[in-house]
Amino acid sequence: MLAYIIRKILFSIIILFVASFVIFYLVSLSGDPLQELALNPRVSQEDIERLAATYGLDQPVYVQYGIWIRDILLYGDFGLSFKQNTDVNSIIAARIWPTVLLMGSSLIFTLAIAIPFGIYSAIKKYSLIDNIGTFLSFVGFAMPVFFLGLILQLVFAVYLTEWLGVRVFYVSGMSSRGGGVIDLLQHLFLPMVTLSVVSIATFTRFQRSAMLDVLSAEYLRTARAKGLSERTVYLKHALRNALIPTITLIALSAVSLIAGAVITETVFSWPGLGFLLIDSLYKGDYNVARALLLITAVLTVLFNLLADIAYSIVDPRVSYD
Known part of the structure; x- marks a missing residue:
């Protein structure tokens, strides 16, 4: 039974990694998370570029995914909500x-x-x-x-x-x-x-x-x-x-x-x-x-x-x- 559970866990980890990339990629196709800020006349283009560089949004999708999954695995951090200007963890916890x-x-x-x-x-x-x-x-x-x-x-x-x-x-x-x-x-x-x-x-x-x-x-x-x-x-x-x-x-x-x-x-x-x-x-x-x-x-x-x-x-x- 223990051997089966270990095999099942290892197989599940592979499935979750594939699922996590599919989730990240498909949601990325929905649009730019900074698009709303770009329409705000009080936010300069330099500010948009600085935010994009800070959160890796100016990188290819696979690099963004690597940053996202790394923060989740190492720190349990799901990132920042750009709409609510607060961390995702606290939003979900509530x-x-x-x-x-x-x-x-x-x-x-x-x-x-x-x-x-x-x-x-x-x-x-x-x-x-x-x-x-x-x-x-x-x-x-x-x-x-x-x-x-x-x-x-x-x-x-x-x-x-x-x-x-x-x-x-x-x-x-x-x-x-x-x-x-x-x-x-x-x-x-x-x-x-x-x-x-x-x-x-x-x-x-x-x-x-x-x-x-x-x-x-x-x-x-x-x-x-x-x-x-x-x-x-x-x-x-x-x-x-x-x-x-x-x-x-x-x-x-x-x-x-x-x-x-x-x-x-x-x-x-x-x-x-x-x-x-x-x-x-x-x-x-x-x-x-x-x-x-x-x-x-x-x-x-x-x-x-x-x-x-x-x-x-x-x-x-x-x-x-």
Whole structure:
């Protein structure tokens, strides 16, 4: 197992270097980060040239990439935001907690609903509840995230407020004047549900399929023949093996949640990394965009590795030697 992890890490490092160059190059094609300063009549051409020389912007792309990746590896420095005139690290640091809160609550909400329902649907195959769950899963798959977010805003933040005469949920931001836990939950609920719907549909179908495969296994018939209760058979023997594909999905869904958070945070103006990425690309804040895309690539590789390790923990029969 250790040898496999070392090989996987070495291979991942190569992938990340390739990905980092592709990210740097493609973002560089978007334009000159000093273009806006060049249009400012109070900034002289000498100042522009001095800034370009200071940050290596007058060098070829591969030289700029070398400076950028060197600063990241040696100093953990993602550079300077020319739009906000501050370092990228501090900009990103301020947005990490909102995204972690949204993604973490969404994942917990997803697992709390999808796994029990997927197990129940497999045990009660083709029942009314299973058929309803199958229908809702397909609806969840087909529902665009931005459209669902707008519908939830309209129904729960506009119509519900008009009906009750008091605001229950908010449609933008993370907090209102005064703040507090209740206020945070009022802002969090709608984007959390929006981000969770597709994941719930995916997890439910995966868990149901995995559980159905396990329920027909020989060792479950042996367990029943030994006189074990159905509860023990399902929870102790069947669920342990049925969770293996779900664990992979959990690890990989963390990255898909980031992609979904880009849209969800934009719709709800949630001040996280996803909203920051869209905002930085729109405003031409290229160093911030590069940093966020690289972080996403690192997380993708990391969660793939964690999924492989989780395999062997859940099922000792899985070996990579």
